[in-house]
Structures are given as structure tokens and as C-alpha cells.
Amino acid sequence: MTKSRPDIRPFRVASPQDRLDDLKARLARARWPEELPGVGWSRGVPVDYLRQLAEYWRTGYDWRAQEAALNAHPQFLTAVDGQNLHFLHVRSPEPDALPLVLLHGWPGSFADFLDVIGPLADPRAHGGDPADAFHVVVPSLPGFGFSTPLAGPGMGPARMAGVLAGLMARLGYTRYGVQGYDTGSWVAPEMGRCDTEHVVGVHLNAAMAFPAGEDDFDGLTEAEQRRWQRMQDGNDSYLQCNAKRPQTVAYGLHDSPVGQLAWIVERFKELTHPEEALPEECVDRDRILTGATLYWLTGTAASAAQVYYEAMSAQSWDGDADSWDGEGRTGGRGTVPTGVLVSAQDVTVRRWAERDHAVVRWTELDRGGHFLAMEEPDLLVDDVRAFFRALR
DSSP states (O other): OOGOOOSSEEEEOOOOOHHHHHHHHHHHHHOOOOOOOOOOTTTSSSSHHHHHHHHHHHHHHOOHOOOOOTTTSSSEEEEEEEEEEEEOOOOOOOOTTTTEEEEOOTTGGGGGGHHHHHHHHEEEEETSSSGGGGEEEEETTTTTTTTTOOOOOTTOHHHHHHHHHHHHHHHOSEEEEEEEEEHHHHHHHHHHTTTTTTTEEEEEOOOOOOOSSSSGGGTHHHHHHHHHHHHHHHHHHHHHHHOOHHHHHHHHHOOOOOHHHHHHHHHHHSSSTTSOOOGGGOOOHHHHHHHHHHHHHHHHHHHHHHHHHHHHHHOOOOOOOOGGOOOOOOOSSOOSSEEEEEETTTOHHHHHHHSSSSSEEEESSSSSOHHHHHHHHHHHHHHHHEEEEEET
């Protein structure tokens, strides 16, 4: 069992009350900027919208209730290769369950998966087939949440993968699957590359793939052309800041909860589905605020952004989709069986994904966005179960 290891310590989220009082005080005295009339969301998060959300964060949101929900799952701390790691470890009641790592993205956290942990770990209790059960491991990626401080520079997706593979070995798992979205969709394939002997399959959503040359555009379907256009048209301001000056941006986010909230909620507005909906119409408002609160209480605005700097530096990419040269993948094309789930809001192009990964399952949805575990958890669970069913 996890807790019997001397190098793995039980953990519970227990935020000091003075930190929560400070958060509310800062929200109460926030200094609000002026705004041009009639511009809506076109130039960033509207003041009226953010004021209302911040006021709810201050007066209506119950962090202690969310903290209890997090603590309902067994959590642990350890260190692998000098990197502190926080993780949930929910063992299935089914003895033949397959271990599964769930990897979040930015601006996400381990809390993103709260709605899928139960159905994945105990399908019998959720109307599913017990043969589809998983022992679920949900790490906070290095630099995120309670997986701090960063061990040092260089903690990009490949190094994160090595650390997480070390975690699974420490837990005694010799066969396991990996599922990831966003940043996790970079780290998950790297786990397959560095731990091929033990990773039975990799499942991705909100995955990214890029053209390697002009020939890659020949024969794209209309849907794929729309995805490529959406990738080019996407607001990459956050990516440019995180990839090039993560420390400078962090001063404002670390000192102002309103700044941190705006930085996070803009991504939910732009990446959830349908696009015209407000973020809380796609993802529960308290769940969005739980993520923001975790960033605030752990002070990880700077450390969580570092993965962008590391990834872009390693791949010699400036963040512009047009400048991607198709190079820089750590170990070439992956060989581990890979499943790709494409939501209505994703930009993944199949042939580019198949160039990079050994894709054996491809599923396209007509709904759902970037944050599928929170937007459409049932759809994610169904596809994860179906993908790994043939790999057990």
C-alpha cells in the first residue's frame, strides 16, 4: 500500500485561515481598471463580468467545502529525482484494475479530474463494467499546486515524464496507462517514450500537432482546415508570456488574486464549448474557482508557467503556429499505442498526430471543449474505458 512506504507521506489540503482571510481582503480592496465601452470579450475579460465573479469568490464561494471534496481522496507527497510531487492515489476495489495516470494542463490542476475519478476507479458503483476499472493516480505536475518547488531549470515535458515514471515505479506498478490533456498531452507521450516497457497505452485529449512542411496541408478535410485556421486565429497572448517571460508576468498574478483570476478565466472563455457561452455555462463556477484558489494559495503562478518556457526553448519554437518546423520531439515518433479524443473545440489534425504518435484509436465529438474532464466527464470516461479495454 502507498502509505506503508517511508518515502511516501500522507497529505491533506489544510489551508491556514489567515491565508484565506488575506485572499478575501485583497479581493475586497481590488483596484479596477477602466474599460472601453462596447468591446465585450474582444480585448480581454470584461470588468463587469470579472467584478461579479471576484465578488462571488469573496462572499459566496466556500473553499472549505471544496477542500473537503479534495480530501475525500487519498493524497500523498514524495520526491523523485529531487522533485517534490503531490498526487492522489485512488485504488480500485477491483483486484485486476489497470493503473492509470491522469495528467492535467495549464491553467488546470489535479482537481480537474474530480468528476472522473469515481467512474474510472469503481465502474461497478457507477453503472459500468467492473472489468474497466483503474487504479487512478493523479499527480500535480511539477511546479503546479503542491508539487513545488521546482527542482530547477529544465523541467520540461520530457523531464516531467521521467519523474512521473519514477513515481509509478515507486508505487510498484509495472504496467500502466497514461491519459493527459493540454500540458498533460505533451507529458503523456513522453512517458510512453521514456518508459515504453511499462506504459501499455497513452490516451490524449486537447492534444496539439503541427505541420512539418507544405505537403502536410494536401488533402485536409474541411473540418481539419477549420481546426488549422482556429489554431492560427487563437489568442496566444498567454502562451507568448508564459513561454518567454514567465517570471515577469508572475509578479502581477502572484500579488493580485483578481489578476490571477482574469488570467485563468480568459482561458475558460476561449477554450470551452460552445464558444459564445460564458465559462460557468460550460464548467461549474466553483470548479473554476477551485483551480484559481489552488494557484493562489500555493503561489504557483510562476512555477506552473515555466513548463511553457522549457518546452518552447527545447523545441526552438516561438509560439507561432506558422513557424513550427516539425522538429524537437524528444524521442521521435512514439511507439506506444495511442488514442486521441477530439472535442468540438480542439484543433488536432489527424495526419499530423499520426505522424508523431502510434494512433490506434481516433474519436471525434460534436460537443465539449478543451477542459473535457470538467465539461463532458462522461464522454471522457467512455472513451478512456474503450481505448484501454483492448490493452489490458
